Amino acid sequence: MTTxxxxxxxxxxxxxxxxxxxxxxxxxxxxGEFTTTSAIFGNDIxxxxxxxxxIRAPRGTTFGVSGFQLQFASHEVFTPGDRVNALFAMNxxxxxxxxxxxxxGGLVIVNEDEFNEVNLRKCGYPEGYNPLNDDQITSxxxxxxxxxxxxxxxxxxxxxxxxxxxxxCRNMFALGVAYWVYQRPLDATLRHIETEYGIKKGRPEIxxxxxxxxxxxxxxxxxxxxxxxxxxxxxxxxxxxxxxRIDGNSATALGFAAAAQKxxxxxxxxxxxxxxxxxVLHALARLKHLGxxxxxxxxxxxxxxxxxxxxxxxxxxITGTSGPGLCLKxxxxxxxxxxxxxxxxxxxxxxxxSTGMPTKTEQADLxxxxxxxxxxxxxxVIAPNSPANCFDTAVEAVRLATRHMCPVIILSDAxxxxxxxxxxxxxYDAIEPIESNHPTEPKDPAIGxxxxxxxxxxxxxxxxxxxxxxxxxxxxxxxxxxxxGAVSYDPANHEKMVRTRAEKVQRAAKWLPPLKVEGDQSxxxxxxxxxxxxxxxxxxxxxxxxxxxxxxxxxxxxxxPMPTNLKDVLGRFTHxxxxxxxxxxxxMLIRSRxxxxxxxxxxxxxxxxxxxxxxxxxxAILHDRKEATK
Amino acid sequence: xxxxxTTNGTTGVELPQYSPKDFTSNQDVRWCPGCGDYAxxxxxxxxxxxxxxxxxxxxxxxxxxxxxRFPYYMDTFGMHTIHxxxxxxxxxxxxxxxxxxxxxxxxxxxxxxxxxNHTIHAMRRNVDITIVLLNxxxxxxxxxxxxxxxxxxxxxxxxxxxxxxxxxxxxxxxxASGCTxxxxxxxxxxxxxxxxxxxxxxxxxxxxxxVYQDCNIFNHQAFFYATxxxxxxxxxxxxxxxxxxIYGTNSDKGIVLEGTMLKSVPLGGEYTESDLVVHDETxxxxxxxxxxxxxxxxxxxxxxxxxxxxxxxxxxxxQEQMDxxxxxxxxxxxxxxxxxxxxxxxxx
Numbered sequence: 008m009t010t011x012x013x014x015x016x017x018x019x020x021x022x023x024x025x026x027x028x029x030x031x032x033x034x035x036x037x038x039g040e041f042t043t044t045s046a047i048f049g050n051d052i053x054x055x056x057x058x059x060x061x062i063r064a065p066r067g068t069t070f071g072v073s074g075f076q077l078q079f080a081s082h083e084v085f086t087p088g089d090r091v092n093a094l095f096a097m098n099x100x101x102x103x104x105x106x107x108x109x110x111x112g113g114l115v116i117v118n119e120d121e122f123n124e125v126n127l128r129k130c131g132y133p134e135g136y137n138p139l140n141d142d143q144i145t146s147x148x149x150x151x152x153x154x155x156x157x158x159x160x161x162x163x164x165x166x167x168x169x170x171x172x173x174x175x176c177r178n179m180f181a182l183g184v185a186y187w188v189y190q191r192p193l194d195a196t197l198r199h200i201e202t203e204y205g206i207k208k209g210r211p212e213i214x215x216x217x218x219x220x221x222x223x224x225x226x227x228x229x230x231x232x233x234x235x236x237x238x239x240x241x242x243x244x245x246x247x248x249x250x251x252r253i254d255g256n257s258a259t260a261l262g263f264a265a266a267a268q269k270x271x272x273x274x275x276x277x278x279x280x281x282x283x284x285x286x287v288l289h290a291l292a293r294l295k296h297l298g299x300x301x302x303x304x305x306x307x308x309x310x311x312x313x314x315x316x317x318x319x320x321x322x323x324x325i326t327g328t329s330g331p332g333l334c335l336k337x338x339x340x341x342x343x344x345x346x347x348x349x350x351x352x353x354x355x356x357x358x359x360x361s362t363g364m365p366t367k368t369e370q371a372d373l374x375x376x377x378x379x380x381x382x383x384x385x386x387x388v389i390a391p392n393s394p395a396n397c398f399d400t401a402v403e404a405v406r407l408a409t410r411h412m413c414p415v416i417i418l419s420d421a422x423x424x425x426x427x428x429x430x431x432x433x434x435y436d437a438i439e440p441i442e443s444n445h446p447t448e449p450k451d452p453a454i455g456x457x458x459x460x461x462x463x464x465x466x467x468x469x470x471x472x473x474x475x476x477x478x479x480x481x482x483x484x485x486x487x488x489x490x491x492g493a494v495s496y497d498p499a500n501h502e503k504m505v506r507t508r509a510e511k512v513q514r515a516a517k518w519l520p521p522l523k524v525e526g527d528q529s530x531x532x533x534x535x536x537x538x539x540x541x542x543x544x545x546x547x548x549x550x551x552x553x554x555x556x557x558x559x560x561x562x563x564x565x566x567x568p569m570p571t572n573l574k575d576v577l578g579r580f581t582h583x584x585x586x587x588x589x590x591x592x593x594x595m596l597i598r599s600r601x602x603x604x605x606x607x608x609x610x611x612x613x614x615x616x617x618x619x620x621x622x623x624x625x626x627a628i629l630h631d632r633k634e635a636t637k
Numbered sequence: 638x639x640x641x642x643t644t645n646g647t648t649g650v651e652l653p654q655y656s657p658k659d660f661t662s663n664q665d666v667r668w669c670p671g672c673g674d675y676a677x678x679x680x681x682x683x684x685x686x687x688x689x690x691x692x693x694x695x696x697x698x699x700x701x702x703x704x705x706r707f708p709y710y711m712d713t714f715g716m717h718t719i720h721x722x723x724x725x726x727x728x729x730x731x732x733x734x735x736x737x738x739x740x741x742x743x744x745x746x747x748x749x750x751x752x753x754n755h756t757i758h759a760m761r762r763n764v765d766i767t768i769v770l771l772n773x774x775x776x777x778x779x780x781x782x783x784x785x786x787x788x789x790x791x792x793x794x795x796x797x798x799x800x801x802x803x804x805x806x807x808x809x810x811x812x813a814s815g816c817t818x819x820x821x822x823x824x825x826x827x828x829x830x831x832x833x834x835x836x837x838x839x840x841x842x843x844x845x846x847x848v849y850q851d852c853n854i855f856n857h858q859a860f861f862y863a864t865x866x867x868x869x870x871x872x873x874x875x876x877x878x879x880x881x882x883i884y885g886t887n888s889d890k891g892i893v894l895e896g897t898m899l900k901s902v903p904l905g906g907e908y909t910e911s912d913l914v915v916h917d918e919t920x921x922x923x924x925x926x927x928x929x930x931x932x933x934x935x936x937x938x939x940x941x942x943x944x945x946x947x948x949x950x951x952x953x954x955x956q957e958q959m960d961x962x963x964x965x966x967x968x969x970x971x972x973x974x975x976x977x978x979x980x981x982x983x984x985x
Contacts, residue, residue, distance in 0.1 A: 047981045195979055251980040261975060268971050275732050294974070295959045296966035300732050305758040309725035312718065316729025319716060320696075320737065324729065342719050432980070435972045473714040473730070473737050476693045481662070481708050483717030484701070493664070494709065 016190055016237040021080035023088030024189075026181065027105045028097025028118075030073040031063050033178035037095075038075025039427070040182055040196045046252045046429045047195050049242025050079035053542060054254075054427045055087035055615070060282065060365045067121075067129035069100045081241040085393075085542025087426065089617035093188065095181045097121065097155070100130035102138060106148070114149050114234070116184060118177065120156035151233060155180045155224075162223040168216050176220040183224020190239050193221060246431055253430040255394035255423035256283070259353060260290035262401025264297055267323045270405060270441035275317035277302040277310040278327045282365040283421040284355040287327045307335035311352065315339060318348045319482070321445065321472040323405055327353035330372045331362065333416075337380045340414055344384040344508060346482050347459070347468050349408035349415075349443075352386075353401075356420040358613040367613025368421035370538055371589040376416040377567060377596070383505045385512040387411065388567040390418040392541035395430040397423065400564070402438060409443045411515045412467040413508075418566070420588070422615045423539045444469050448477060456480055460490035466511035516568035522561055522576050529579035530557025532625065535605070536586050537563040537593055539615055544586055547621035556629075563593065569600070577601055584608050584628055586621055606632075652689055657682035659692060662712040668703060673824035673850035674771060677742075678710055680830040681769075688738075688838055696739045698727045700747035703778050703852070704771035707742040721752025724759040727766050728951075735952040739766040740838065746776050749805055750785040760814035762951040763842045769834070770807055770847045771824075775856035793855075808928035808942060811845045812921060818844035819924060819943040823864045824851060829875075829939065836941060842950050862932055863939075872932055876940035881913035884936050892930075899926045901935055918944040 024041070026034045035056055046052050055076040064071025078088035093114040096102040098121040109115055122139055138144050139152065159180045163173045179200075186193055197218055205214035227233070253261075267274035276299065278288045292301040300322075304310035311326040318324030328336065333354045343350040356372045358364035376388045387407050391400035400417055408415040446469045449456040458480045459468050471478040480492065486504060488495035495501070524533070526548050536544045541562040548560035559580060563569065577583055577597070583605040585594035591607025598605050608624045610616055660682045668674045685695070695713035699705035701720035708715030714737075718726045723741045730739055741748075748756050748770050759766065775793070776782040782795040786807065790799040811819045818840040822830040830848065837844035849860040863873050874884035874892065882892035883904070891913040892899050902908045917923055924943035930936065963969060 043979050047979060049981075049983065199979070245983045247983050247985050249976070249980055249982055251976075251978050264974070265971055273733065275729060277729065277732075295962035296969050297971060297974070298959070300955055300959065302728070302732055304725065304728075305754055308722060309728070309755055309758070312722040312725030313729030313732060315718075316698075316716070316726035316731075317733035318729075319726075320730045320733035322733035324733075338719050339722065346716075432975055435975060473696050474693055474734065476691070479693060479713050479715075481711075481715035481717065483709065483715075484719050485717065 014236060016239040018239050018241060020082060020240070021078060021084060021088070022092050022189065022238065022240055023076065023078045023090065024093040024095070024185065025074055025076040025091045025105060025108070026095045026097075026178075026185075027072055027074040027101035028178070029066055029100070030059055030061065030071045031066070032073065032097045033175065034073045034075050034097070037178040037182040038077060040199065041185060041191070042077050042427055043199070043252050044186070044191050044195045045077070045079040046250065048191060049245070050081065050240055051084050051243040051245060052077055052079045052252070052428055053084050053087045055422065056425045058366055065129075067098060067100055067126045069104050069130050072101050072104045074101070074105060079240055081243050083243060083245070085545045086615070086618060089619045093185075095185060097177065097181060099126050099132065099138070103130050103132070106138070106144065109148055111147050112149065114151065114188070116151045116153055116181070118155035118181070119152035120154050153184060153227070153233070158223060158227060159220050162220050163216050166212065166216055166219070168212065172213065172216065176216050179217045179220040180224035180227075183221045183226075184228050184233065187225045187228030188234060188237060190237055193225060196221060245429065249432045250429045251432060252427050253395055253398075254425060254427040255391065255397045255419055256286040256355070256425070257290055258395055258397035258430065259391075259401045259417075259419065260287045260294075262398040263291065263323075263325055263351075263405065264294050264299060265398070265435065265438065266402045266405035266441060267299065268297065269402065269438055270323055270409060270443060272321070272323050272443075273298040273300065274323045274325065275300045275302060275314060276325045276327065277304050277313040277317070279304050279307045279310045279332060281307075281329045281332050283357055283424045284327045284329050284332075284353060286424070287353060287355070307332040308339060311336040311339040311350075315343050315346065315348060315350055318350055319346070319473070321470075323351070323409075324349070325351040325353065325405075327355070329355050329357045329365075330359045330375065333372060333375055334379070340386065341380040341382060341384045342484050343414040344380070344386065345484050347412045347508070348470070348482075349405075349412055351404045351408050352414060352416045354416060354418055355424045356418060358611075364613045366421065368539065368615060369588050369611065369613065370418070370420055370540070371592065371611070372418060373537075373566065373589065373592040373596075376418055383509065385509050385567065387413060387415040387512055387515055388418060389415065389565055390538040390563075391423055392538060392562045392564060394423055394426050394428050398430070398433065406441045407515060409441055410467065410518070411465055411511060412470060413512060418538060420539050445475070446471050446478065447475050457490035457492070458482060459487060459492040461507075466507060466514060513568045516565070516571050519565050519568070519570055521572040522563065522570040524559040524561045524576055526552055527557040527559045530559065531580065532556060532558045532582045532584060532629070533577065533580035534558060534560045534584055534586060534625065535563060535593070535597070536561070537566060540586050540588065543616040543618055543621050546618045547616075547625065550618065550622050551625060566593070574601055577603055582606065582629065582632065584625055586610075586616060586624065588615065652691060655686040655692060657686065660685050660712050662710055664709045666710050667706065669854050671853040672703070673773065673852070674704055674707070676824045676827060677769070677771060677830065677848055677850065678707065680827050680834060681711070684831045684834050684838070687835060690738050694736065694738050696730055696737050698723045698730070698739060698741045700743040700752055701778070702744040702747045702776075704742060704744040704850070705747060721747055721750070722755065723747065724752060724755040724766075724768070728759060728762070728764050731764055731766060731952050732955060735765065735956060738838070740769065741766060742769045742771065744777075745770060745772045745774060745784045745786045745807070749807060749810070753785070753805075756810065757814045760811060760816040760843050760845065763815070763817055763948055765842055765950040765952045767837045767840070767844045768846070770845065771850045772807060772847055773850045773852035773856055774804075774859050775852050777852045777855050781855040806928060806931070807847045809925060812925045812928050812943065816845045816943070817842035817945045817948045818941070819928070820845070820941045821847045821849070821937075821939050823849045823860070823939060825864050833941060836944075840944065841946055842948055863937055872936055873939050874930075874936040876916045876927070876938050876942060878916055878918045878941070881910050881915050883910070883913065890936075899930060899935070918942070
């Protein structure tokens with residue numbers, strides 16, 4: 008007779024798992040570790056950390072639930088997945104808020120110790136009800152009860168660790184079980200525990216405890232023969248090279264640092280703490296040794312103004328924020344447009360309006376970035392399409408700002424900022440240097456330095472730096488005339504300057520790569536997106552193609568100016584559908600620019616698109632259009 | 638500009654000998670005839686040649702308002718910014734290049750109302766800049782609304798029944814914000830302005846000079862109680878470090894400390910010079926008491942209230958951290974940083 012433990016593991020192409028529990032339960036850490044381990048194992052991965060804005064909401068409540076979802080696969084994946092195959096729920100609140108997302112027949116591993124009367128009441132279950140005993144719920148999914156709290160304490164009984172510290176290790180027990188279910192090695196996490204707690208924090212006893220509990224979880228799975236089957240997701244065939252796991256904000260910070268080096272300049276990153284952008288400030292604050300200065304300003308306005316001041320003095324001036332902060336920076340952005348100085352503004356978008364849902368994603372700042380300033384004040388606007396892509400986007404933003412002497416707005420978002428994926432490390436030496444034009448003497452000494460004498464090709468003005476003898480000049484927020492930059496109220500001059508500043512931004516398109524279409528190059532449907540919808544669109548496009556439609560997918564990384572071949576691309580498809588996490592902002596831009604009937608497909612729920620809903624959304628639009636033409 | 642060299646005391650580098658003309662830009666000055674800003678502009682242009690600083694190292698920065706046109710009239714590097722934000726821009730300039738000499742010139746609305754927050758923070762950080770506040774107690778450029786320094790009850794276009802706001806005291810705000818150099822000057826007293834301004838510009842740290850400035854269109858004579866030949870001796874008191882606080886046309890009055898309050902007393906009877914408070918620029922508590930002396934109850938102090946040249950500056954602190962980080966870094970090669978963390982190889 009074959010015992011369960013001897014059954015060979017079942018091979019799967021892709022798995023979506025989610026850890027959930029209290030916001031203090033260490034779910035982000037557990038998820039992050041599973042991600043790293045899977046990445047090192049060779050899977051492709053995409054993650055979706057989902058946490059409340061409250062740091063420690065009352066324990067056990069549904070609004071304090073923190074979750075971390077990841078998809079790991081033996082092929083390329085572009086989204087963290089729609090339906091959850093396996094849920095690890097640390098308490099009833101986590102169970103309650105996440106169980107609906109688990110596929111029918113899916114695996115649910117719960118910490119049964121926490122399903123007590125008090126906790127069940129806290130998350131609003133009726134008196135005397137326990138969902139684990141509800142046939143309706145348990146028959147639809149494979150629920151496995153594990154006494155994680157008790158076993159964690161027992162594993163640590165001999166260490167002398169207090170109950171509170173011991174309980175903090177429960178996430179490692181869950182992670183250990185997860186590693187067993189999916190047959191992952193423990194070594195990367197053990198190494199990380201040792202560095203993080205043992206070395207960095209100087210708490211070897213905590214490092215030891217976490218290691219013990221991680222192993223205990225793993226061994227429990229094995230010894231208790233927790234499941235009849237274990238699963239294996241073989242490595243994906245990724246492009247050869249050296250990889251590391253990276254999240255969007257870290258990639259952005261590294262990109263800024265790299266850009267400053269490539270420009271041969273110091274970087275001033277001026278920012279005011281705001282979710283979900285603060286991690287960029289944190290990351291850069293640790294890079295002082297690379298000539299990076301971070302300035303935590305007294306407010307959003309001070310931050311952008313300091314970046315502008317730094318830029319005038321010759322550094323790379325960057326400010327980072329989210330939507331509410333971008334609103335506050337609007338006037339200063341207009342100033343940078345008027346000054347024609349390089350400035351990079353990072354907007355890690357979150358759900359608005361107003362304070363909105365600070366930890367949830369959205370793409371609704373596109374119009375704000377495009378038009379949210381007084382007067383005619385065009386900026387270059389670009390958007391990364393994945394966590395790793397933030398690196399390239401950050402470098403590019405600095406390059407565009409210095410070449411075209413104008414503000415560049417990067418529209419990242421919470422899902423990209425916090426999401427992680429394997430990053431094929433870039434060949435740093437292959438990145439082109441970033442050049443800037445700092446004249447040291449006037450072209451014509453007789454008339455002196457002319458700060459608004461433009462480069463005939465780019466229309467960019469020169470960037471003479473304070474401290475350069477003979478180049479003294481004033482720049483101001485008042486309208487000015489070329490080339491001297493003297494204040495001017497002349498009506499015709501104002502129109503000329505407005506049009507010149509706009510033309511300068513549009514000319515940047517000449518240096519941008521053409522829009523690439525994935526899948527069918529012409530045909531029935533073009534799915535045109537921007538930013539973080541890229542992965543879901545690619546996957547949905549492939550699925551729609553498999554069902555017989557001709558579908559092209561494109562991600563618009565350059566929102567202003569748009570790629571020069573966009574018009575041509577749009578013309579090759581019968582239907583242009585624009586999925587966005589807003590009510591149709593890009594769709595409106597496309598409609599107005601190109602006079603085509605682009606159809607918005609919006610989702611405004613603080614979450615990225617699932618592939619299923621995108622496929623369904625496209626089908627519904629096509630159906631409606633068919634009906635309409637009958 | 639003549640070529641006769643002087644020597645920069647700190648670096649030994651030979652400096653050109655500048656004249657006020659070297660700091661005069663080709664722009665026509667557009668202030669109203671008789672505006673107090675003219676005197677300050679002249680004072681600044683006259684003072685700069687006395688500093689051992691190269692012309693190209695100055696950056697004049699302003700916000701919005703009449704006073705904020707100042708940088709356009711100086712032949713130095715300059716930035717006319719947006720309303721209230723001059724100090725943030727100045728902080729950024731200094732962060733990027735601490736070697737530049739940055740002077741912010743703006744008005745009371747700009748620095749104390751819309752930009753009031755930044756004034757507090759620039760001062761408490763001790764950013765190494767000079768702030769010249771041209772205080773005319775009115776909004777001039779917008780044609781005559783009351784400002785944060787207008788007196789209670791001030792009748793203006795926007796307060797036909799009189800201002801219900803108590804004014805802010807700029808000097809008290811500076812003391813409370815931790816500013817390390819605090820002074821007051823008068824627009825028409827060019828000599829006093831120049832001496833105070835030179836000290837402010839050579840101070841290491843954030844220096845603040847409030848100037849009583851006459852807006853002869855919308856708030857004419859607002860400071861005549863303090864600036865005129867016949868009023869000045871009775872209504873102001875010139876502060877000199879180490880000297881007793883004496884004032885009056887006949888130097889017949891002084892300031893004594895009673896409890897925690899300053900009080901004006903006549904000299905010669907009950908009080909003699911030895912009873913008077915002796916001015917001590919290094920005493921922040923005294924600076925606060927002085928800053929609270931308001932007309933008509935008390936004479937108003939002019940000159941230097943407070944000076945602490947030894948307080949660490951923000952610029953230096955930032956630079957020190959960077960130097961320290963560079964010295965202790967294992968590598969300043971960004972390639973190592975990109976390659977850090979858990980990495981793995983994917984092979985064919």
